[in-house]
Amino acid sequence: MSLVEIDNIHKRFGPVEVLKGVSLKVEKGEIVAVIGRSGSGKSTLLRCINGLERVQDGRIIVDGIEVTAPNADLNLLRQRAGMVFQSYNLFPHLTVERNVMLALKLVRKLESSDARRIAHEMVGKVGLAEKFLAYPDELSGGQQQRVAIARSLAMQPALMLFDEITSALDPELVGEVLRVLESVAREGMTMMLVTHEMNFAKNVAHRVIFMHEGRIHEDGPAREILAEPRTAELRSFLSAVLH
Amino acid sequence: MIRDFDSGDVVYLLLAARWTVALVVSATLCGGVLGFVVAIARVVPVAPVRWLAIGYINLIQGTPLLGQLFALFFALPLIGITVDAWSAALVCMSIYASAFLGEIWRSGLQSVHQRQWEAGASLGLTYRQQLGHVVIPQALRISVAPTVGFLVQLVKDTSLAALIGFVELTRASQIISSATFSPLTVYTTAAAIYFVICFSLSQLSQVLEGRLHVTR
Ligand SMILES: Nc1ncnc2c1ncn2[C@@H]1O[C@H](COP(=O)(O)OP(=O)(O)OP(=O)(O)O)[C@@H](O)[C@H]1O
Numbered sequence: 267m268s269l270v271e272i273d274n275i276h277k278r279f280g281p282v283e284v285l286k287g288v289s290l291k292v293e294k295g296e297i298v299a300v301i302g303r304s305g306s307g308k309s310t311l312l313r314c315i316n317g318l319e320r321v322q323d324g325r326i327i328v329d330g331i332e333v334t335a336p337n338a339d340l341n342l343l344r345q346r347a348g349m350v351f352q353s354y355n356l357f358p359h360l361t362v363e364r365n366v367m368l369a370l371k372l373v374r375k376l377e378s379s380d381a382r383r384i385a386h387e388m389v390g391k392v393g394l395a396e397k398f399l400a401y402p403d404e405l406s407g408g409q410q411q412r413v414a415i416a417r418s419l420a421m422q423p424a425l426m427l428f429d430e431i432t433s434a435l436d437p438e439l440v441g442e443v444l445r446v447l448e449s450v451a452r453e454g455m456t457m458m459l460v461t462h463e464m465n466f467a468k469n470v471a472h473r474v475i476f477m478h479e480g481r482i483h484e485d486g487p488a489r490e491i492l493a494e495p496r497t498a499e500l501r502s503f504l505s506a507v508l509h
Numbered sequence: 510m511i512r513d514f515d516s517g518d519v520v521y522l523l524l525a526a527r528w529t530v531a532l533v534v535s536a537t538l539c540g541g542v543l544g545f546v547v548a549i550a551r552v553v554p555v556a557p558v559r560w561l562a563i564g565y566i567n568l569i570q571g572t573p574l575l576g577q578l579f580a581l582f583f584a585l586p587l588i589g590i591t592v593d594a595w596s597a598a599l600v601c602m603s604i605y606a607s608a609f610l611g612e613i614w615r616s617g618l619q620s621v622h623q624r625q626w627e628a629g630a631s632l633g634l635t636y637r638q639q640l641g642h643v644v645i646p647q648a649l650r651i652s653v654a655p656t657v658g659f660l661v662q663l664v665k666d667t668s669l670a671a672l673i674g675f676v677e678l679t680r681a682s683q684i685i686s687s688a689t690f691s692p693l694t695v696y697t698t699a700a701a702i703y704f705v706i707c708f709s710l711s712q713l714s715q716v717l718e719g720r721l722h723v724t725r
């Protein structure tokens with residue numbers, strides 16, 4: 267069984283159908299870049315996977331948990347599938363330390379001392395050990411995103427979802443966040459990431475999914491797909507983002 | 510018999526001011542608890558609960574406090590329920606405060622970015638944990654200044670309780686003023702006492718805002 271199994275999902279917002287029958291399997295350890303035009307349904311797909319949006323039709327199973335079941339245990343699901351957004355991830359009223367410790371204590375029910383030890387370790391991994399006691403507004407945007415990644419990883423998820431986590435950053439801060447993503451990738455984490463960083467997709471992702479108008483329009487090995495797009499839509503999308 | 514305004518009268522005013530403070534503190538506590546419920550009821554994802562809260566807020570905010578006070582103190586006895594001035598004032602001010610504090614805190618809750626709920630949810634926090642550990646702490650920080658602003662208003666509004674015969678600072682001033690026949694001195698003293706109470710409140714607000722990292 268694959269880690270993520272999506273079977274013909276449909277998602278509507280009112281009359282607008284945003285996902286029009288998406289099916290997808292992601293294996294453990296796979297790194298999938300999701301690309302596509304604005305409004306093609308990339309974020310919605312990720313949000314359906316961790317249960318932030320409910321689908322009207324179809325089935326999603328993540329790590330054995332049936333997300334689309336009416337009585338799905340979404341809290342358990344979200345421990346298994348972490349997500350980092352474009353912005354506003356960190357809790358502004360808590361220090362870096364407390365940001366990471368919060369869910370460790372509330373959700374994983376760890377003692378403060380254990381939670382703090384893990385928080386130290388994870389924040390160290392993203393290279394921000396010296397910012398442990400800082401508040402989010404004392405960090406740069408890039409540093410905030412690195413803490414957000416550390417905070418999700420501390421929950422030991424089976425899958426990480428990243429939705430354009432570098433899009434709101436100043437260009438000079440993008441690199442440090444992508445480097446953290448690369449190191450997460452090297453450790454074998456299963457990842458799905460929506461990104462506009464085509465070089466990153468080519469070099470780090472195993473597989474690229476091109477979304478177009480609510481459907482998966484192309485799906486295949488990253489280098490192949492990006493080097494030789496099969497459809498006119500992907501060709502025009504690539505030429506638009508690369509130039 | 511007319512006598513002079515002396516230090517004994519100042520003491521009398523200060524003692525009466527204790528009742529003003531007692532009324533504000535009690536109404537803030539009772540109204541605060543009720544207001545918290547109102548604020549939560551305004552944001553829960555259950556429409557009928559929200560409608561009920563909205564109706565309550567509109568009813569209380571849309572009628573004058575004095576009218577509510579008179580209704581409770583003079584109208585209830587007509588149907589056989591008598592209330593003393595303290596209870597009537599306390600109940601009225603509490604209900605009044607709950608509607609306003611509820612709205613202030615509701616707006617605090619809603620000014621916390623939607624993404625903060627989702628960030629909490631994405632870590633596996635339950636709805637209640639998101640509310641209690643992520644949203645309410647931020648809403649509180651945002652709400653400090655408007656809350657204290659309202660309480661300053663409430664301090665002055667307690668003077669309406671004088672009209673149902675509750676002897677707080679304003680009623681005491683009326684009594685002494687008619688005994689000494691020196692209204693200017695009496696009311697200036699009373700005003701000074703009100704000022705000290707309100708000024709202390711706004712100082713408290715500044716301290717709290719500093720403590721709570723309000724700017725964050
Ligand atoms: N909560 C919502 N209510 C109504 N419509 C929505 C909602 N969320 C998304 N949509 C619509 O669904 C469509 C797909 O949105 P989505 O955010 O998934 O696109 P995206 O591919 O992530 O685009 P972008 O690159 O701009 O982030 C858009 O047309 C959007 O307007």
Ligand SMILES: [Mg+2]
Nearest residue numbers: 308309310430
């Ligand atoms: Mg998006």
